Amino acid sequence: MNAVSIVIAIFVVLFTVGGLFFFTTSTIGLLRFPDFFTRLHATGKGDTLAVLFSLIGIGIYEGLSLTGFKILLIAVFMFLAQPTATHAISKAGMRCGLQPWKKEDNRK
Amino acid sequence: MIRKTDDIIIRTVARILVPFIQIYALYVIMHGHYSPGGGFQGGVILGASIILLLITHGLVETTKKISERAIAIFSSIGVFIYAGIGVLCLLLYGNFLDYSKLSVILNVTPAEARSMGILGVEIGVSFTVMAIMISIFISISTTEDHSKYDKEHY
Amino acid sequence: MNTFFLVIGIGLCVLVFFVLYRVVFGPGVFNRIAAISAIGTKTLVIILIMGIIYNRIDMFVDISMVYALLNFIGTLAAAKYLEIGGEK
Numbered sequence: 380m381n382a383v384s385i386v387i388a389i390f391v392v393l394f395t396v397g398g399l400f401f402f403t404t405s406t407i408g409l410l411r412f413p414d415f416f417t418r419l420h421a422t423g424k425g426d427t428l429a430v431l432f433s434l435i436g437i438g439i440y441e442g443l444s445l446t447g448f449k450i451l452l453i454a455v456f457m458f459l460a461q462p463t464a465t466h467a468i469s470k471a472g473m474r475c476g477l478q479p480w481k482k483e484d485n486r487k
Numbered sequence: 488m489i490r491k492t493d494d495i496i497i498r499t500v501a502r503i504l505v506p507f508i509q510i511y512a513l514y515v516i517m518h519g520h521y522s523p524g525g526g527f528q529g530g531v532i533l534g535a536s537i538i539l540l541l542i543t544h545g546l547v548e549t550t551k552k553i554s555e556r557a558i559a560i561f562s563s564i565g566v567f568i569y570a571g572i573g574v575l576c577l578l579l580y581g582n583f584l585d586y587s588k589l590s591v592i593l594n595v596t597p598a599e600a601r602s603m604g605i606l607g608v609e610i611g612v613s614f615t616v617m618a619i620m621i622s623i624f625i626s627i628s629t630t631e632d633h634s635k636y637d638k639e640h641y
Numbered sequence: 642m643n644t645f646f647l648v649i650g651i652g653l654c655v656l657v658f659f660v661l662y663r664v665v666f667g668p669g670v671f672n673r674i675a676a677i678s679a680i681g682t683k684t685l686v687i688i689l690i691m692g693i694i695y696n697r698i699d700m701f702v703d704i705s706m707v708y709a710l711l712n713f714i715g716t717l718a719a720a721k722y723l724e725i726g727g728e729k
Contacts, residue, residue, distance in 0.1 A: 388642065391642075392645065395645075395646075395649055396649075399649055399652050399653065402656055402683060402686075403652075403656060404658045406659050409660060409676060410659060410662065410663060412685045415669070415675070418672065418675060420665075422675055422679045426682045426683075429682075430682055433686045437693065441698060445699070446699050446702050449703070449706065452706070453685070453702070453705060453706050453709055456709055456710070459500055459504065459685065460504070460709065460713040461713075462499070462715055463497055463500045463713075463717075464712075464716040464717060464720075465675075465678075467494070467497055467720040467721070468671060468674055468678070468720045470494060470720070470724070471671070471720040471721070471724040473666070474724050475724070477671065479662050484727070492721065497717065501717075508710060515703065515707075517716075522699065522703050523700055523703050523704055523705060528707070535711065538718075542718050543717070
């Protein structure tokens with residue numbers, strides 16, 4: 380292994396493990412937070428960042444090719460689409476009359 | 488009846504994304520022999536892009552772009568292309584959908600004629616799948632004659 | 642490097658099973674839709690990692706793209722349907 384491939388491997392491991400870390404935090408948020416809006420807050424932001432990190436890691440591993448360009452395209456698409464989907468669900472929940480959680484309430 | 492969304496974020500993002508989704512669908516149709524995909528899958532993506540337009544911009548605004556009459560015509564054209572290529576092969580003394588016989592008309596070798604023939608069939612399949620998906624979505628989301636609703640709120 | 646990606650993929654699969662708790666027991670339909678959207682996001686990365694392990698990432702990247710697209714449209718359609726149902 381020469382020096383360049385070792386540096387590339389270090390970056391791949393850093394970004395992919397970072398993606399797995401943010402996936403884990405968003406899952407913990409989805410399981411532990413008290414109500415719908417806070418859970419959506421955890422998954423909406425955490426998953427977007429985690430997908431971005433994982434795709435950058437896999438893209439660096441793949442290198443400059445058509446496949447790497449397509450992975451970049453997926454990253455751009457997810458960066459546009461995921462916040463929009465989160466916004467749509469949260470607005471539908473608000474229209475349906477879900478109340479945000481207050482500090483005095485019990486966990487539901 | 489499908490209302491249009493009153494949310495400007497969803498409408499703007501859908502308007503930005505729809506052309507790129509359609510270009511990707513054309514890529515899936517054209518590269519059907521080398522990569523996963525083909526006529527059916529590309530047609531589904533094309534139909535999904537129009538369905539995205541339907542659920543964000545409403546029925547009235549979308550049927551201005553592609554009317555229900557045009558959808559019916561598209562579904563017939565797809566079947567016509569598929570069956571037409573098959574019958575053309577029959578007329579050239581081959582089996583049904585035997586593309587290598589098309590080399591007489593296209594003036595190429597039989598191997599290239601097979602590649603072009605299957606591309607034509609995939610284009611026909613994608614037309615039909617796209618039109619049928621849109622028409623199923625419109626049929627299950629509207630129950631009555633929707634021409635009598637007022638155009639302002641829908 | 643293959644072993645590393647295998648470990649990452651197994652970790653993501655375990656996370657999908659944790660999110661499945663929210664899909665099955667989550668109170669109300671909105672929690673379930675949020676959890677299904679999160680599962681779709683994780684599946685997209687799992688498909689790419691499967692492509693690296695099988696050495697055919699040029700095939701799997703197309704499937705991953707279509708999965709992302711249908712996940713987005715499905716979430717929007719579900720949100721739209723429930724928004725109309727909530728107006729009464």
